[in-house]
Amino acid sequence: MRKVALRPGLEDELKDALSQLELWRCHQCGQCTPVCPSARHGGIRTREVMERASTGAMDLSMDQEIWKCVMCNSCSERCQLGVDPAHVITLLRNAAAQRGNRPEHFAEELKLFASSGMSFPRTGLTRKMRKEFSLPELDVSEGTMEELRRLISSTRLGRL
Amino acid sequence: MDGYLLYSGCLIPSRLPFLEASSRFVLDRLGVTYEPFPEGTCCVEPIGLRSLGYDAWLLVVARMLSIAESRGKDVLMLCNGCFLSFKEAAHALEDERVRHRVNQGLAEIGREYHGGARVRHLMEVLQEVGSSRMESMVTAPQDRLRLALHPGCHVIRPAKVLRVDAHYSPRVLADIASRTGAQVVSNDAWPRCCGGGLAGVDDRISSAILQDNVDSFKAAGANCILTPCPFCFVQFDLRQKQGLPVLYLSELVALAFGASPELIGLKYHRTKLE
């Protein structure tokens, strides 16, 4: 696979990850932008983000634009060259999160996931409704939680 | 298929148990058998959590795929987010090198994945039932409904991985809806996003995307939205202003099969169906 030449703006780990992708195929045609529901409202400009990722013109500790993607996969489906911008954005976000750049909403979600195995809180209403519909109680066992903790401790999520 | 592992994720069982109730009702009526998946955790949903930890996403889903594989059963999903998460992980794990690396992590908890799990979405399972069989069970045709279809991004794209429907002009949801006697008045050729993925992150953009949908549904004369995704369901049910009511896929089918609104908890919708 061909390597992308990146300028120093993006650090090594990320360069490595991006070089595994098909980002080098991007010829900046811009077809990914008009299908983007966020771009239409002044959110992410997909083609420009691909350009900045290719050239390294991006400060991941501050960039806000990458967090305005709604992960609809429209760009990836539309790109005829197989660049998969949504996946590129996912990896950019991973690297940004490692630098402390992440939305509070997702940070809260991560806390809940790491402590309960679920991304939504179980409340009194949860129990009431589950009983009303004769559904089994919702429970993540201690054994499952222990497996989860061991699995994620060595990952980027574990380091956050 | 001799029984599924029913994986309902975390949004449905914690906040929307009534959607689980209508799904079970429909599966029971159709004679589709299933058992619980008690070792399940959140799928490390592909919008927020996976954006924070791609490596953890792959490990956590691989763990669940390995459990499903060892039980020898297909996993049945009620949520587009979970479905995308599992399908993309299974796809990534088809690569032997990736699987080898992930299995080194799984070995820590005494598990291993060989690449044999199968993942299905409720929408696929209902499609497979076939129209004549499903139509023969409809006792309450939903002919007052003029539906705007909203399959949701993550049951459609990436089409080459998910393999449920065409990415341009999809048909599956329309097929199922029409078996219930409902009329389909809007079905986007390029399925839209509901904007839910930015709720809580950038509420202005999230609402603007939502409004794009609702405007087009109303212009088409819809009186209800239909979706097979609980995230889209929440976005439409909670965040529209003076909006259209929304039905989750199993709710529509359950109503057509004669379930009462009480039995499937329609009272828990914020935007009521008249």
Ligand code: SF4
């Ligand atoms: S990512 Fe694809 S669609 Fe977008 S500008 Fe590059 S080549 Fe064109």
Ligand code: SF4
């Ligand atoms: S995945 Fe993100 S960047 Fe791509 S079209 Fe959707 S919102 Fe835009």
